[in-house]
Amino acid sequence: MRILAVDTSAVCAGVAVTENGKILSECSTNTGLTHSRTLLPMIDSALKNAEIPLDSIDVFACSAGPGSFTGIRIGVAGIKGLCDATGKKCIPVSTLEALAYNLLGEECIAVSVMDARCNQVYTAIFRCNGSQVSRICEDKAVSIDELGEELSLYDEKIYLAGDGAELCFKAFGDKVSNACLASENRRYQRAFGAALAAEN
Numbered sequence: 001m002r003i004l005a006v007d008t009s010a011v012c013a014g015v016a017v018t019e020n021g022k023i024l025s026e027c028s029t030n031t032g033l034t035h036s037r038t039l040l041p042m043i044d045s046a047l048k049n050a051e052i053p054l055d056s057i058d059v060f061a062c063s064a065g066p067g068s069f070t071g072i073r074i075g076v077a078g079i080k081g082l083c084d085a086t087g088k089k090c091i092p093v094s095t096l097e098a099l100a101y102n103l104l105g106e107e108c109i110a111v112s113v114m115d116a117r118c119n120q121v122y123t124a125i126f127r128c129n130g131s132q133v134s135r136i137c138e139d140k141a142v143s144i145d146e147l148g149e150e151l152s153l154y155d156e157k158i159y160l161a162g163d164g165a166e167l168c169f170k171a172f173g174d175k176v177s178n179a180c181l182a183s184e185n186r187r188y189q190r191a192f193g194a195a196l197a198a199e200n
Helices: 035-050 069-086 095-103 144-151 165-176 191-199
Strands: 002-007 013-019 022-029 059-063 089-093 107-115 120-129 132-135 140-143 158-161 179-181
Touching (some): 002 035, 002 069, 013 035, 022 035, 022 191, 089 191, 095 107, 095 120, 095 132, 107 144, 107 165, 120 144, 140 144, 144 165, 158 165
Parallel strands (some): 002 059, 059 089, 107 158, 158 179
Antiparallel strands (some): 002 013, 120 132, 120 140
16 A cells, blocks of 8 residues: 655654555755645655656655644644545545654653643553554643653563653653653654554
8 A cells, every 4th residue: 555644743843655665755845944835745756766656656644743833733624635536535534643663663651752841741651562653642732840750660671752841851851760862763643654644
């Protein structure tokens, strides 16, 4: 199955084209330009780099939040236009679940956290088991202290991913000693994660 996925939920915007879980092409930008200016050129570039036409895409996927309201609207509108033009369906994906797929291949508890301001985060907890990601809790908004208390109950390795990861890591201190930050290249939203979440 070929998937074209977009993520416009944060400052970075990304597009990925995958086939049966394998990445064919991926574009991302963090230039400060609005997603309305960068999304369609990135989709065009991702398809050209994969050397496949738009009508060969089987399904579209897009991060549907939480995240930037304006960014998500741009991504959803762009994908809806492509769905209408091609007659293909769209799969909405939780931004937090897509983040967890960045940690595929690890044996850990993956905690997706996005800064919701006022000492709160949007979060969801997942278990990564090599080639599988399974959800432990639904997406929710909680205080950083509440999340720290919840994570202190786990004795497994915990990876924090998302734009709220560093904020939480500093706030947890020794209370969650088994928590660490996901590496920079796996910490932030990627369209590839949205594609994997849509496929699974």
